Amino acid sequence: SQQGEEDPQALSIQEGENATMNCSYKTSINNLQWYRQNSGRGLVHLILIRSNEREKHSGRLRVTLDTSKKSSSLLITASRAADTASYFCATGVLTGGGNKLTFGTGTQLKVEL
Amino acid sequence: EAEVAQSPRYKITEKSQAVAFWCDPISGHATLYWYRQILGQGPELLVQFQDESVVDDSQLPKDRFSAERLKGVDSTLKIQPAELGDSAMYLCASSLAGQGADTQYFGPGTRLTVL
Numbered sequence: 395s396q397q398g399e400e401d402p403q404a405l406s407i408q409e410g411e412n413a414t415m416n417c418s419y420k421t422s423i424n425n426l427q428w429y430r431q432n433s434g435r436g437l438v439h440l441i442l443i444r445s446n447e448r449e450k451h452s453g454r455l456r457v458t459l460d461t462s463k464k465s466s467s468l469l470i471t472a473s474r475a476a477d478t479a480s481y482f483c484a485t486g487v488l489t490g491g492g493n494k495l496t497f498g499t500g501t502q503l504k505v506e507l
Numbered sequence: 508e509a510e511v512a513q514s515p516r517y518k519i520t521e522k523s524q525a526v527a528f529w530c531d532p533i534s535g536h537a538t539l540y541w542y543r544q545i546l547g548q549g550p551e552l553l554v555q556f557q558d559e560s561v562v563d564d565s566q567l568p569k570d571r572f573s574a575e576r577l578k579g580v581d582s583t584l585k586i587q588p589a590e591l592g593d594s595a596m597y598l599c600a601s602s603l604a605g606q607g608a609d610t611q612y613f614g615p616g617t618r619l620t621v622l
Binding site: 398427429434435436437438439442482484489490491492493494495496497498499500 | 511538547548549550551552555557562563596598600602604609610611612613614615616618
């Protein structure tokens with residue numbers, strides 16, 4: 395079952411613009427991660443934010459987490475054509491077996507030249 | 508840079524046949540995951556191994572799916588018999604220890620088509 399829901403489902407922007415994707419979830423979490431997936435390929439880890447953190451940066455990526463609203467956002471600044479991909483949020487819950495991830499439905503980002 | 512290896516990359520089979528997928532995690536990674544990703548959706552966890560032991564297989568359809576990691580290194584996921592609804596991408600991932608919020612590294616996946 396999917397825990398997170400990304401919004402929008404699809405986003406098309408011009409190169410150089412910023413892209414913002416949102417993720418909402420339903421139950422309490424310990425951490426939230428964002429992954430990128432190029433068409434037909436595996437997932438690449440982008441960034442992890444823990445439940446006691448509000449904001450993290452990595453290069454052109456900025457992630458926020460609001461646990462009171464059960465939502466997160468991923469901002470990609472100065473987008474490039476190579477950023478074209480699907481982006482997934484994954485909520486993490488720490489269990490006896492480790493960090494169980496539940497992925498959302500994804501946002502398809504298209505960056506046009 | 509070390510990567511998770513998966514084979515085959517593509518598999519076409521007929522329903523009721525048996526299929527098997529192989530995964531070799533990053534060296535030293537104790538935790539191994541198998542996910543299924545249906546087109547247009549996010550990955551869903553099928554089974555998680557810590558070394559050679561299964562720690563979570565609650566979403567694995569055990570009547571037809573099986574997974575093993577005999578020596579705690581590489582792993583095989585099997586489907587027998589395959590059904591039309593099994594058509595999906597099967598992703599393997601590994602992480603260092605499975606403790607805490609560690610990063611999962613994904614392989615390129617096996618795209619299964621059941622005819």
